[in-house]
Amino acid sequence: MIRVQVPATTANLGPGFDCLGMALELYNIVEFSKISRGLVIEVEGDGAEELPRNEKNLVYRAARRVFERACRVPEGLRIKLVNNIPVGRGLGSSASAIVGGIIAANVMCGANLSMREMLNLACSMEGHPDNIAPALLGGLIIYTSVEGEITWTKIDLPPALKAVVAIPDFIMNTRDTREALPQLVTMRDAVYNIGRAALLVAALQKGDLSILGTAMDDRLHQPYRQGAIPGFKKVISAARLAGARGVALSGAGPTIVALADGNFELIAEVMKNTFRECGVGARTMILAPGPVGARALEVI
Known part of the structure; x- marks a missing residue:
């Protein structure tokens, strides 16, 4: 079994539209395990009643990108999601799903994607890096896109903040x-x-x-x-x-x-x-x- 922890994020922080984002100590858990055949998805916590439990699930869709890139699609996969990040509230729930799926799949199939490759893949799904970058990298991230590549830096924050x-x-x-x-x-x-x-x-x-x-x-x-x-x-x-x-x-x-x-x-x-x-x-x-x-x- 593979277990991945992904933080919530808050983006923009006022004037930093699409260029600032900060990770927060509130986490979703994504668990992957192989089964003999098919796809089984379990969801606990926020969004448990609404989130799809089939191939439309965002975590699975992100994982599928990695599996196909590595040419190693498992015959059977069980996904368990423990969601603490509120869905659809501006705290990066979709980014956490994408990042969690990519990291879990990367470990499961041995794709050996670098951090930059995972960042670019995740951003291609989300469309913008405002929540993706801090979810993947942690801390307060300043980021921009240069010829399709994400350029970023992390800054230290005051300890009392x-x-x-x-x-x-x-x-x-x-x-x-x-x-x-x-x-x-x-x-x-x-x-x-x-x-x-x-x-x-x-x-x-x-x-x-x-x-x-x-x-x-x-x-x-x-x-x-x-x-x-x-x-x-x-x-x-x-x-x-x-x-x-x-x-x-x-x-x-x-x-x-x-x-x-x-x-x-x-x-x-x-x-x-x-x-x-x-x-x-x-x-x-x-x-x-x-x-x-x-x-x-x-x-x-």
């Missing part, structure tokens, strides 16, 4: 929210985001969290997505008043992430209560950044 995530009880489809984004933006908005993304990276590297409130502002994607999230502005304001250093939409949403170095329980409480006052049920988690990306825990 944690993410408080408020997870509404409804799903947002990433494809739909991307279609809501404009194809062209003004020079003023582009400059606005470039400055804040640079400020955000510098603040995190230096450990100067006092400027995150400004550094995590955004004009490229949040203004076009916030209308689908009741109470969005109120939750952000409440989190800041409770002590959050910076607050933003996590990925495509609807989860809102607050970065902080204290008052974690208070921030979580006010975010949850503010969502409730706006007619939205939500749960909260306090998560440390995940310095380690996806990895095989057991090979038996």
Whole structure:
């Protein structure tokens, strides 16, 4: 049996649209084992009632890419998924499925894919590296694509930093929210985001969290997505008043992430209560950044 652990991720972090992503210490588990024939998929945890248990399952589809590339498709495969990452909430559940399937298949069939090969393969399925890169590599990743190849670097984070995530009880489809984004933006908005993304990276590297409130502002994607999230502005304001250093939409949403170095329980409480006052049920988690990306825990 092969067991792989994959972290949740939060992408964009405000101004870093499609170029910043951070792993979080919340994990999905993917288990692969060979059987005599056929495909058996078991799912526990989040999404257990909705996720497909056939060849349409995203973990299997990712694994199949590796098997076919290595010309070693197993006659029978059993997949067990233990999902702790909420599905469709902007915390990288699809990235975790893709990365988990690729790593498990790579180990099972001995494809010997390098980290870069797995990264490029995963990104070809997801379409963008915002969650893929931190899920595979861990930590806070800055990334871009150069002639089809992902170029990335990891930066160290302040040790006291944690993410408080408020997870509404409804799903947002990433494809739909991307279609809501404009194809062209003004020079003023582009400059606005470039400055804040640079400020955000510098603040995190230096450990100067006092400027995150400004550094995590955004004009490229949040203004076009916030209308689908009741109470969005109120939750952000409440989190800041409770002590959050910076607050933003996590990925495509609807989860809102607050970065902080204290008052974690208070921030979580006010975010949850503010969502409730706006007619939205939500749960909260306090998560440390995940310095380690996806990895095989057991090979038996």
